[in-house]
Amino acid sequence: MTEFGFLSETFLTLIEGVPVTLTLVTSSVAIGGVLALALTLVRRASTIGNWLVSAYVFVLRGSPLLVQIFLIYYGLGQLGFVRQSFLWPFLREPYWCAITALALNTAAYQAEVLRGGLNAVPNGAIEAARVCGMTRFTMLRRIILPIAIRQALPAYTSEVVIMVKATSLASIITLFEVTGLAYSLVSETFRAFEVLSVAGAIYLAMNYALTTAFAVLERRLTPQSLPVPQRPISVA
Amino acid sequence: MTPGREYFAARGLRGKTSVPTVLSLNDVHKSFGGIEVLRGVSLEAGDGDVVAIIGSSGSGKSTMLRCIPLLEMPDSGEIAVAGETIAMRETRHGRRAADDAQVQRVRGRLGFVFQSFNLWSHMTILENVIEAPIHVHKRQRAECIAEAEALLDKVGIVEKRNAYPAELSGGQQQRAAIARALATHPRALLFDEPTSALDPELVGEVLLVIRALAEEGRTMLIVTHEMNFARDVSNRAVFLHQGRIEEEGPPEQVFEQPVSERCRQFLTSHLARRG
Amino acid sequence: MTPGREYFAARGLRGKTSVPTVLSLNDVHKSFGGIEVLRGVSLEAGDGDVVAIIGSSGSGKSTMLRCIPLLEMPDSGEIAVAGETIAMRETRHGRRAADDAQVQRVRGRLGFVFQSFNLWSHMTILENVIEAPIHVHKRQRAECIAEAEALLDKVGIVEKRNAYPAELSGGQQQRAAIARALATHPRALLFDEPTSALDPELVGEVLLVIRALAEEGRTMLIVTHEMNFARDVSNRAVFLHQGRIEEEGPPEQVFEQPVSERCRQFLTSHLARRG
């Protein structure tokens, strides 16, 4: 087979995994984002909440996603009462298990990214919001999150990109997206460089589109990055 | 500018209790890391009262002002706004507000101008001003914008309405902060050195704004280092020293015949440079 | 406080060129997004000169001051410090300093007090003050600490030396910023509203500090809104209006017999409230 013929055939095989990757990423990042927000709210609400969320974040960030997917899919499937329960039709499907595991995992990371952003919100801006009588929620929605998200965007972009690649782990629960297909192809043809390079190019294209979109968003949200140098707003 | 002075003098005679109390602090104490910054401050202000708060740097003026909307939690003492005493409770982690909704309601009735402005850096000046009216007081957007523009015009920065805070000069930021505080029609206004970044012309204009507000019956506490301004604007003056109110009364009395030795000394340095 | 006044009056007669020029701006222009903020400003100051810069909010005072250490890059015009003209070159991305080392050297000879203080928030007050002497000027740590404590004592905040900026009152921060600028023994000092957060007593003390510095022969540019202070402190005054110098001369002339109509009007509002 010619080199080019092999590459194009590989490309056609791998591209079939793109829809799986994309649906897994978008749904898990979206669900995970909402969860992360909820976790952040709980974390700020009370000491016990803070403690619980910290524990959650700790466990989910502290163990490999591979193991989490494995335990959710195969682990729950082992338990008799889970198989009897109403959840089984849902947990029976690798697709939903993958989304559950990915969303739970990215929620922990996103909560952490958000915390970094929150640390960078100037205290003065928060005080100004408090004195005009904003409820916690309004304050979060209108003042804190816009500033925090702006600060957290670079880290958030990374998290989404990591998720794109993390979906490859779904292949251990029989969902074959781009990397999964690539590995199968590697173990069929043993042309690791060629296959992984094609896979790399596909991921690069997806992630390039993603990072570009985020970069645009970042510029949009950064009024101070107009060509003029930034000026301090306040101290203290 | 004597008419204003006379207007206030007349009101000053009223005495403290003739009008309903809008703001009151009762024996407020506050420490930071073991150092007592407020050592029992009590103060009342009624409708249309303009109280000037003077005192040397570090005497606790900002802290006192910040205690009213509970930006600092007083260690003890009571705070009441518009007749409503803010409920507190003791927890293991110290004193806390008992009822968050009450605190928000109370804050919604106040306007605050920070010493360091604290404009929201991610919003334009206009957005800064309409933020609270729309999102806290749930008013119509169009109406809020019209009013905000009128306010910005009044303080002379309407042409900067679409600029971000970082693009403004110090005085322009301070005026934006004043406009933001006025936009919610608060019952009481708390100003922390509202003219520190303003030139004399603008100080005069702010003076006029504050007088007009007083005539509408709004209550104001103003921390300031400009003695002329303090005298012109207020119908009552308070001298704070090391966390205590050392002198209190109509401006004529506080500025011309202070009883406290410390107050006299404080004012001397000012008077010395007036001539 | 007349002795000082006389001292300066005597110096003011010297005329501009009798002493070596320490600071000079030559036809400096600066725009922000199409709006011209400085429209050709030229100014010289020699050893021991204290120049007060007054003008309404937004007239370009801070921008002018910030151009000297190249915090803002002037669109055109020259800047010289201690006889050394800062070399510029045109690039595709606009004007840039030609020689970074030169810029650093020049900056090392200047002290700057910001309108918004800009203390380094991760360092204590003492660390803020000793930072540049130790790390830029490579002086002995022990010596720097001793001197910094003396300086902090002079501005009255030595007991706050181990506090972080966020724990200080506005006036305390401002004094820390002044101490930081003095710590490097700069040839020239640039103050952007150095007394905005200070009470009258402290203003008087800053006045004394500045006079002592002037007697040591240091050059100072002071942007301020306090006309009394400006008059007392300076031996030359400059009135800036819409990015141009409208009036310049000894303080007596600028404050009492201004030639420019606009300057007279600006000062009226101040005088009106002096009585």
Added chain:
Amino acid sequence: KEWTTLRVATEGAFPPFNSQTPDGKVIGFEPDLLEVICTRAKLKCETVIQEWKGIIPGLLSGKYDAIMSGMSITPKRLEVIDFSIPYTNSPSTFAVMADNPLAKALGADARIYLTDEGTTKSSTEIATKALEGKTLAVQTATIQLDFAKTYLKGVKTRVYETTQEEDLDLKAGRVDAIFASGSSLVSTLEQSEGKIVLAGPKFYDGLLGIGSAFGILKDQPDLKAKLDAAIKSTIEDGTVKTLALKWFHVDTTPRQ
């Protein structure tokens, strides 16, 4: 080149072909056989543990000289590397839960050679019919997957990365049957304590290849000759049979 030492790669996690004890010793059918082969070929053998994914790149980059890790000879692999003659050939077959009626429906236990089209057609038709509406587990990138694609058209298959995962999902009921190499199913049956049984016919040859062999670099006739001769002798004197019965409980000696 004169071969005196040989570095052999094994995955060390594919029982009963090869697996490890906690102290890192490799045990199983292949290590036992390797010992015999090396003695006979007068080679000093050294075992290298290598993860499956990188096992062929490792050979290509010269990290070791041969692979012995249950690797079947397939046309695709032959494009990149060379093989010795096979030393074991086990059939592919189904495993199901013992209480599942599918155990009977998949057909009788018979040896089917894919080279014989008639019996292949009839037996795969029976299996396809039995699996209608059911899900079949196969391992990724295996000859069994190719078989399922070719002969069990229309059967829903789910593709797994390792055999352990197939076992788990069979027990959880997410799949109804596994199609895999008989010798690797041996450990599945053992670990299930009788809950899982083999079912249906046993398929040989054709698509399923002629067995597992040493993988070596191309153009090394000396080494190939040496290994081939040694394997041949172990097959002929029954060593392979003895070891197969010990580890697989069936004779997997490849047909000559």
Added chain:
Amino acid sequence: MAYFTLIGFGPRGWGAALAQATLMTLAVSIAAFGVGIVFGMFGCWAKLSGSVVARGAATAYTTILRGIPDLLVIYLLYFGGSQAIGSIARLLGHQGFFGLNGFVVGTLAVGIVSGAYETEVLRGAYQAIPRGELEAARVAGMGRLLMLRRIIAPQTLRFALPGMGNVWQLVIKESALISVVGLVEIMNQTRIAVGSTGAAFSFYATGAALFLVVTTFSGAAFRRAERWAMRGMPSGGGRRA
């Protein structure tokens, strides 16, 4: 076999092997994290520098290394590297395998990948520094390096620590990928044990627990570091309302 026999330290237990694997994970992760910080600092510096070339190079670096599967980087470095060295050696008449040290290559690969993430974390944090404080440093006559060391680095660290915590977690788990180069770290050892005993759950759960042990200690270290970095911000942003 009972769980505790399986993971214990007895003759049939995998305890010792797992403990050794944990040490390997730690060693690789620490080394790779260090490499990543160095790359991240260069990347961040390049991204913020005025030079178009440096910025372009840094953008390419972060986009490509974050964009492609990490395994590819490891493959390229390890097998590609050995092949390249091997063929050069053969040209010079040498024989045999010129393996790169697995530890070095693995560390380098994970380090380079994590450096790309580190770049972004540091850049975000840098941009959170109040501009005024940088101006104050500039007018004090500080040169670039001095300003970096005295003002930018400590302040960046303050805002970057949570993000760096994320990168550290990433590195720990990325270290699991380098089993292709033959290093026996936690994940590889777990996989071998699962393959050899069939006890999937026991070992996966144990593997996860071992990762948690590693992250518990490192997490505590990060929290301490954060508390230290946040000094001087008693009312630092993001306080509870």
